Amino acid sequence: MEVDGSPDRFTEPRPMEYSGRNQKTPQAKCCSPTLKIFIGLLAFCYFTKSLTGAYTKSTITQIERRFEISSSTVGIINGSFEMGNLLVITVVSYFGAKFHRPKIIATGVLLMAIGTLLMALPHFIMGRYKYDTAAAHTNDADNITVSTICSSDTQNTVQQLVSGCLKGEAESSPTWVIVLFGNILRGIGEASIGPLGMSFIDDYARPENSAFYIGCLHTLGVIGPIFGYSLGSLCGSLYVDILNQDSVTITPQDSRWIGAWWLGYVVSGLLTLFAALPLWFLPRALPENPQSTKLDHPSNQHKHTLSITEMAKDFGASLKRLLTNGIYLLYLANSVFIFNAYTILVTYTPKYLEQQFGQSASNTNFLIGGISVPAVALGIFLSGWIMKRFKLSLLGSTKLMFFTSVISLVCTIPLFALSCENIDVAGVTVPYQGSIEVQNSSRHLLTSCNADCGCSDFQWDPVCGQNGVTYISPCHAGCNSTQGAGQNMIFHGCTCIPSWELTSGNSSAVLGQCSRESSCTKMLYIYLALQSLAFFVYCLGTTPFFVVSFRIVDPALKSLSIGIFLLVLRVFGGIPASIYFGALIDSTCLKWGQKKCGGSGACRIYDIETFRYIYLGLVSSLRAFSYVLLWMVITQIKRKVQNENQMSKNTELQTVCAM
Template sequence: MTVDGNPDRLIEPRPMENSGCNQKTPQTKCCSPTLKIFIGLLAFCYFTKSLTGAYTKSTITQIERRFEIPSSIVGIIDGSFEMGNLLVITAVSYFGAKFHRPKIIGAGVLLMGVGTLLMALPHFIMSRYKYDTAAAHTNDADNFTVSSTCSSDNQNTVQQLVSGCLKGEAESSPTWVIVLFGNILRGIGEASIGPLGMSFIDDYAHPENSAFYIGCLHTLGVIGPIFGYSLGSLCASLYVDIGLVNQESMTITPQDSRWVGAWWLGYVVTGLLTILAALPLWFLPRALPETPQASKLDHPSNQHKHTLSITEIAKDFGPSLKRLLTNGIYLLYLVSSVLAFNTFTIFITYTPKYLEHQFGQSASKTNFLIGVTSIPAVALGMFLSGWIMKRFKLSLLGSARLMFFSSVTALVCTIPYFALSCENIDVAGVTVPYQGSIEGQDIRRGLLTSCNADCGCPDFQWDPVCGQNGVTYISPCHAGCNSTRGAGQHMTFHGCTCIQSWGLTSGNSSAVLGQCSRESSSCTKMFYIYLALQSLTFFVYCLGTVPFFLFSLRIVDPALKSLSVGVFLLVLRVFGGIPAPICFGALIDLTCLKWGQKKCGGTGACRIYDIETFRYLFLGLVSSLQTISYTLLWIVTAQIKRKVQNDKQISKDKELQHPVLCDSE
């Protein structure tokens, strides 16, 4: 974009502001072929960006299990995207608007692709994934060597593990840092897409069409999560070391809390696609001289204005930022948006994890259903939002009212969520006591009782089996099982003394691999009702999406548009995108009932949560933040209404003071 002819103000031209479609100027167009190409390429960038973002959200539990880290660390990885974004968002938004915007966007998208590929790197430098199992141990030929699940040999196994750690056979270094760094690069690259892309369209599109184009842009971008969650579903159904392990010899299924899907595969696919999206942007022109006003910028007498230094441009940054931050309505809108963005970040980050644990669904099924139910509702809501803005030509006040109506209606739709829940599965010593013993609150005490006291069961084991009494035991050892039959996923355990203590006969005291399923009919029904309500909520809320994005453009001086969007996105990331997943991840960790443990010591990933506490924490926090945010939005709407009334009164007073001028016109 060329710099305007007025070096004192450094305001970008608005070629299309004063040239509508109904004018007879031959060079005037509502949307030139070049602008259409730019919108198409930018939409593809939005697609790849949202594709990778949705895929990242879908791999949260997979990354947590693969690297044996708690939810708080996963929250840091998720928030690292925002950390990288805020490092450059303000500078890119302000300085980038003065130079070649398509090329800057292209460079940012290229950096996003590199960062995405980097996120898959740990898989190729780590050893194969090995999950703990007390049922069997495998060698390189995938042959099972079955040992007694209830014997003193278990203590010898623990001693061997400790001895191995002391000899230096420790677990690998925290390679999850590479995933974090790659996500930071993604955030840095993404900083140019939003502010520079929207301001470029707003500069060269007709004002009445700008909202519609941006609405279409975000609608096409929302298609990305459909493919992102679908890709996440496919990769979650594939074992992490795909092609290197005999699937028939495995003792876990995708429903198991130790299962890790091929989380790395999606990052390779999305990274290559993102790099492909970046290349065409480098061949677009710096500006679109479609009108006589814009064409004058290329006149030789104005060429010296194109070579302004960064120092000269930076002189106006301080005063521009001061003008922006002294806008009361803008500041109040920022606070409301931060709270709303906290809600959105928590919801979109932890919904897959919530559904997995609340309704007992696999990651693959959860990701697929989110992609095919909720995301189309979001796309339709965004499209209708842009259409409503264009069809009814909503003013700033009308936009604020649309935002407030859609937000409050969406909040009402979330109330039934509280009634949709399943109970915790019965896990002996964790959620229910062993038969005949008192229920202990301390996990370490509750896991051992008289029926398995002589088995020497190590605390870190998590190899759940389902007994014939309908109770889950965290391992065959903790169930007191004395013998095994079969191999792989068909292995069964017999002579389980803890199951006999429930009053079952010795012939009925067997167990099978895996957790016991919940009372499926009612729980599964609630799961589908929840998805339907969630889709409705997303649709209603997204009716206010386009006003939400355009607000930062319309409530400030036209010269501050790019800076306004940049500061807006910066504040959202600093106070919403970064702390929300980290803090809420730490709160989720407080609801964990049984932690996994690393072989050489240290806390691993959580195996089972108190889902009732998880539910009230998740839904209660989201609803509270929404309520406060929408209250502030109501105040913003009231202030805009008051400002509009004052402006009308001032205009009427001027007409009364100059009646002759009005009559002559």
């Protein structure tokens, strides 16, 4: 019987066909030991790839500060994974399904391991991380950085003589490109895991078990981020130069703090390398599906090698059939909007929590990995169980997706009310005494109390005044004497501090920004609880999200449909979302840092109120529009089912009349 070539054809879960002999053999069981081994190994690959992906998200702010780049540039680095993926995803998903899929997957995982290890390389070729601070004076032959505070004996007190720039040291070169290239390799390697892995399981598992296996696969994959964010928390609490912890005068809450971001890439790279090796020893085909086994039998292998040209010709026809499937295209459009929102959430949630609630990168990653990610894992697991338990049809699967999506969106509405105010930073968020308003930080950083101190506009060495206001440096606070050393240093005689509220007395300041209000911590936990609930409800529709993508097309186009599906999501979702939202974040920056060799560096402080409305508003809008498209998909599927049922009844009626 020929397969219907109608471009709008979609399929329900199909019954497995067994010969009479095979029905009496163990092949009729749910799966053979070999399939179980494949699922286990593929799950470990999902674990390592999701661990590395989560760790990459957790290091976004660390990479931004280490290389002194903007959020939009970090967005390009993050999107480079999708760029590498789309380079090969279509070819791998179509041609790879016709060859030795386990070995192709193993090759991809090996590339991922190489790319991950490559991302840690810049740390070993760059010099030690140095930051300007009044609590430490550095004076060596190659790099002289002297930061002093305002006093009657010194004028033009900020002196930076960085001879390393003239010598072309690694720190002055764009070494972040190595991180970008490593992430591209990761994307190229990952292209084979999803399409080939899911199609391999769907080919050799019984139809009623396929969705459950895919759900378990993604559940195990979601466990990876728990370890990824935990690893990010651990590495974030360690100073970037691990052997120089004692000389550090800043805390993890400081915007200049950089954790040991490179260490996690070494760990995850080695794990990924270990995951690739066992896949090389799996067979090309499994005995569960006699038809597939026959096609993949060694006696017929020459047909595959001789038909590569025919495969290439058939690719165009297959692509045309796929892209003329109206339901598939509508589902693609819905998924693009969802993936834009997903990319923003996954990439910038750590940064949002850091800025909104004043948390360190280490604490933020720990909370995400301990609260939000387990909720996601549980939701995905129950999603696969629901699909198996209730044997949902294609229409039932899409309805489940719609209702879980809408409910999760409702759960996020209270998040708009959970926020903290910007800390008071003189000349940035609040004016010095005598200033009417703050419109441009570079014009209001200097005032009468510090005009003669020679302070640099780009200096960022914050101190907290006894009036509760943060000053971007002791120099800008007008301090003229110090007491103590290191993190315990206290600055006295700060002429700008009394000009705020005090009228007399010896005003002082301590290193570091002033702390946020105590209610910020409470709001953070409420925020994470509501967000985790929303994630859990939404993930109840995750398994249908993947299953529907290859149930609405002809079985022969299953692997290609997944490949095109992932390709489109990356081109119109994963890549642009991380870049344009990074640019939107940059637009909320109130105080930019400066590279030692000149040029704008990483942002030091953001307008968190604008940040909040951009972050939550854009994500909610993208999700809401996608649900409108999903409802249109449900309507089209329902209409298609009704038409096919009517045609079936007419055929039965004609048969009865003919008798």
